[in-house]
Amino acid sequence: MAVKIMIPTPLRQYVGKKDQVEVEAKTVAEALSKLASEYSELRRHLYNQEGKLRSFVNIYLGDEDIRFLQKEQTPLNENDVLSIVPSIAGGTALRRVVASGRDMACPYERAKRKWPQQL
Amino acid sequence: MATATLNPISALSKDEILRYSRHLIMPEVGMEGQLKLKKAKVLCIGAGGLGSPLTLYLAAAGVGRLGIVDFDVVDFTNLQRQVIHGTADVGKSKLASARESIREINPNVEVVGFETRLTSENALQLFEGFDIIVDGTDNFPTRYLVNDACVLLGKPNVYGSIFRFEGQASVFSALQGPCYRCLYPEPPPPGLVPSCAEGGVLGVLPGIVGCIQAMETIKLIIGQGQTLIGRLLVFDALGVKFRELKLRKNPDCPACGTHPTITRLIDYEQFCGIRGEEHTSVMTGIPELTPREVKKMMDENQPFVLIDVREPHEFQICRIPGSTLIPLGEVAKRMHELDSAGEIVVHCRSGQRSARAVEFLMKAGFRKIYNLKGGILAWSDQVDPSVPKY
Numbered sequence: 093m094a095v096k097i098m099i100p101t102p103l104r105q106y107v108g109k110k111d112q113v114e115v116e117a118k119t120v121a122e123a124l125s126k127l128a129s130e131y132s133e134l135r136r137h138l139y140n141q142e143g144k145l146r147s148f149v150n151i152y153l154g155d156e157d158i159r160f161l162q163k164e165q166t167p168l169n170e171n172d173v174l175s176i177v178p179s180i181a182g183g184t185a186l187r188r189v190v191a192s193g194r195d196m197a198c199p200y201e202r203a204k205r206k207w208p209q210q211l
Numbered sequence: 212m213a214t215a216t217l218n219p220i221s222a223l224s225k226d227e228i229l230r231y232s233r234h235l236i237m238p239e240v241g242m243e244g245q246l247k248l249k250k251a252k253v254l255c256i257g258a259g260g261l262g263s264p265l266t267l268y269l270a271a272a273g274v275g276r277l278g279i280v281d282f283d284v285v286d287f288t289n290l291q292r293q294v295i296h297g298t299a300d301v302g303k304s305k306l307a308s309a310r311e312s313i314r315e316i317n318p319n320v321e322v323v324g325f326e327t328r329l330t331s332e333n334a335l336q337l338f339e340g341f342d343i344i345v346d347g348t349d350n351f352p353t354r355y356l357v358n359d360a361c362v363l364l365g366k367p368n369v370y371g372s373i374f375r376f377e378g379q380a381s382v383f384s385a386l387q388g389p390c391y392r393c394l395y396p397e398p399p400p401p402g403l404v405p406s407c408a409e410g411g412v413l414g415v416l417p418g419i420v421g422c423i424q425a426m427e428t429i430k431l432i433i434g435q436g437q438t439l440i441g442r443l444l445v446f447d448a449l450g451v452k453f454r455e456l457k458l459r460k461n462p463d464c465p466a467c468g469t470h471p472t473i474t475r476l477i478d479y480e481q482f483c484g485i486r487g488e489e490h491t492s493v494m495t496g497i498p499e500l501t502p503r504e505v506k507k508m509m510d511e512n513q514p515f516v517l518i519d520v521r522e523p524h525e526f527q528i529c530r531i532p533g534s535t536l537i538p539l540g541e542v543a544k545r546m547h548e549l550d551s552a553g554e555i556v557v558h559c560r561s562g563q564r565s566a567r568a569v570e571f572l573m574k575a576g577f578r579k580i581y582n583l584k585g586g587i588l589a590w591s592d593q594v595d596p597s598v599p600k601y
Contacts, residue, residue, distance in 0.1 A: 101376040101449055111450055147397040155456045177445060177456065179395040180374035181351045182260070182412055 093168050095123055098175040106134040120151060121164035123174055138176070148179040220250055220275065227319060231273055244433035245273060249319075251432045254278035254341035256329060256357055258309040260417030261347030261371050261424060263295035268425040270313040270320045274432070277313065278323040278341055281305045288601070292414035329353060331476035334360040343431055345369040345424055351398035352479035358383060358391035359473055362466045367431055367440075371424040376413055378420040378446035381439045381458060382427050385467035388441040393461040398483045416448050497566050497573075499584040502593040505556055509533070515554035520568045525560065529599045531590055539564050542571060551577045558583035558590070560601070 097113045107113055113130070117123035124145070128135040140146050151158045152175040158166050168174075223231065223245060234240040234248075251274050255262050258281040269277055283305050285296045293305075300308035306324040313322050325337055329348075338344055338360050346357045346368055354372075361368040367384040370391060383390045423444065430436045443456045465472045500508075508515055519526060519534040526536045537545050539559070549555060555577065559565040562585050569582045583590070591598045 098454075100445075101447055102374050111447070146399070148395050148399045150394070152456050155454075157457065157459060159461075160459050175445075175454070175456070177379075177443070179351075179399055180372045180377055180379060181354055181398075182349050182373045182375075182417075 093118060093170045093172065095168050095170075095172045095174060097123060097127055098173060100176055100178055102178060102180065103134060103137055103176060106137065107131045117168055119164065119168060120153065120158055120166045120174065123168060124151070124164070137178070150177045150179075151175070152177060221246065223249070227273070230317075230319075234272070239435045240433055244435070247432050247434070248273045248429070249275040251343070252276040252278070252341045253343045253345060253428055253432075254280065254338060255345045255347055256280050256353065257347040257349070258293075258295060258305045259283070259289065259347065259349065260292045260373065260412065261421040262309075263293045264418045264421035265345055265347055265371075265425045265428075266309060266313060267295055267316060268422060269428060270317045270322075272425075272429055273317065274320060274428075276321045276323060276341075278325065278337070279306060279309055280325045280327065280329050280337065281309070282326050282328055292412065292417050294418070329356060331356060331479065334476060335364065338364055338366060341366070343367050343369060343428055345371075345428055347371060347421065347424070351483045354391060355398065355482060356476065356479045359466050359476055361385070362390050362471075362473075363476070369424045369427050369431070371420040373412055373416050373420050375411060376416065376448040378416055378444075378448065380420055380423045380427070380444045380446075381442060382431065384440050389458045389460040390464060390467045392466045393464045394443065394458055396461070396465070400484055413448060416446075419446065419448070497569050498581045499562075500556060500581045501584050502590045505583055505590075506594045508556075513554070515556055516549065518549070518555060518557045518568075520557055520559050520565050525601075528601050529587065531558065531587065531595075531598065534558070539568055542568050546572060546575060546577075549577070551575070552579070554579040554581075556581050556583055558586050560586045561588050562586040 094114055094116055097115060099107050099111055099113060104110060113127055115123050115126040117126055124138060128138055138146060138149055145151070145164065153161060153166055153168070153172060158164065223242070228235065231245050234245050235242060253269055253274050253276070255266050255278065258266060258279050262279070262281070266277060266279060285293070285300045285303055285305055285308050287301055289296060290298060290301070295312045296305065296308045304326060306326050310322045310324060313320055327333065329337070334356055344357060344361050344366055346354060348354055348357065358368060361383065362385040365386050367382055368391065370379070370381045370383055372379045381394070427438050430438050441458050443458050445454045445456060446452070460467065462469050505517075517531060517534040519530060519536045520539040520542060521536070522538050523536065537548070555572070557565040557568050557572070557580065562582060565586060566582050569580050572580050587598060588600050591600050
């Protein structure tokens with residue numbers, strides 16, 4: 093089955109900047125494994141060291157999460173579209189909002205260290 | 212806390228009717244919706260990239276009480292996307308700067324500022340006084356903390372997240388649908404995903420995602436339309452593609468499943484495995500040289516190779532004269548170009564990526580290899596201020 097895999101922007105650097113890759117596969121597992129063999133740099137972003145799909149990389153068949161289908165064994169049909177949706181966390185420059193005891197200095201002092209000539 | 216005390220919450224003044232007239236003439240909002248907005252209490256976590264458009268629009272829309280949690284200070288690198296702050300605000304606390312901008316836009320809004328870190332100790336108490344929590348943070352520990360606190364309190368969590376050209380938005384409301392942990396049970400290990408500071412972000416993107424969060428917040432308040440509960444919106448800014456994916460409640464979710472194991476807030480840094488991440492440059496056993504020491508080696512014509520492991524587009528911004536560019540991703544492939552017996556100094560922008568390169572090369576047998584402590588930022592501070600910082 094020829095299926096399309098949609099590549100999210102953060103991972104496109106590992107697939108020659110393509111936004112989608114087409115592979116021949118009968119299951120989700122086969123499709124992803126073919127993708128990772130074709131683009132070896134992508135492998136560590138999809139699989140952990142034990143070769144399991146990483147839990148912060150979700151795979152969707154159409155608009156459905158494969159964890160609620162038959163996971164990686166989910167069968168594929170011709171022209172199916174798979175999407176890789178990784179966890180992203182960006183938003184603000186708010187650093188270390190969770191207390192850790194590190195860098196407890198006054199924020200103004202920190203900014204002054206970073207930009208001494210402007211402040 | 213500047214409150215319009217003369218302004219009863221159950222009615223709109225003549226000025227307010229004029230101000231909100233474009234809302235009032237829409238039947239979906241009307242007087243009823245506008246009064247709901249006026250009574251609403253929304254807490255925004257972070258007054259940065261997402262928090263800027265979010266708080267500006269919620270204030271303009273007439274949300275009665277707007278809480279903001281942020282303890283950071285405005286710096287020059289924020290201005291490219293954090294439009295609530297201006298050039299004159301650099302050096303001020305983000306909270307004070309945001310408060311001023313909001314007062315200018317809509318003095319009827321009561322801004323409640325919390326100049327503090329959000330922690331497992333204070334989150335439940337801070338959230339208690341608000342109806343809706345909007346997550347505009349930039350890191351995994353805080354995202355899981357915000358999620359768990361919202362699940363424990365039964366409050367909706369309006370989610371937005373960005374990375375370079377990728378945006379995500381949803382509404383997690385565990386009473387009616389899935390939570391963030393149903394979507395992503397675990398965060399990525401540190402180091403696999405670069406932070407915004409390392410990876411960059413297109414300035415407009417948080418504007419787009421933050422506005423979606425503001426829209427969803429307003430819809431939750433006025434009870435109109437279909438919110439993103441149970442749906443994940445994924446935005447690809449490069450292809451201008453919005454896609455919608457189904458979010459399902461995970462019955463085994465540790466936070467909102469049928470047998471939750473998270474019954475109180477935990478240690479989120481430990482959960483995300485990032486203790487000490489900020490200090491990778493002082494990883495044990497990584498030899499370092501200060502910028503002044505390297506400058507002295509240059510002045511004394513000592514033979515050494517200076518390697519820059521940043522990306523080519525960063526090399527275009529500025530460089531230390533005499534450095535050779537080998538981007539971090541190519542170090543393994545190109546290490547044969549280097550003499551493993553010779554002296555090598557490796558640097559990057561801040562010293563973190565170069566520490567990883569030094570660690571890698573040491574394992575590959577390089578012995579006289581050093582990390583430039585503090586990278587180009589420190590070089591600019593201590594040796595050559597003509598090298599721009601970014």
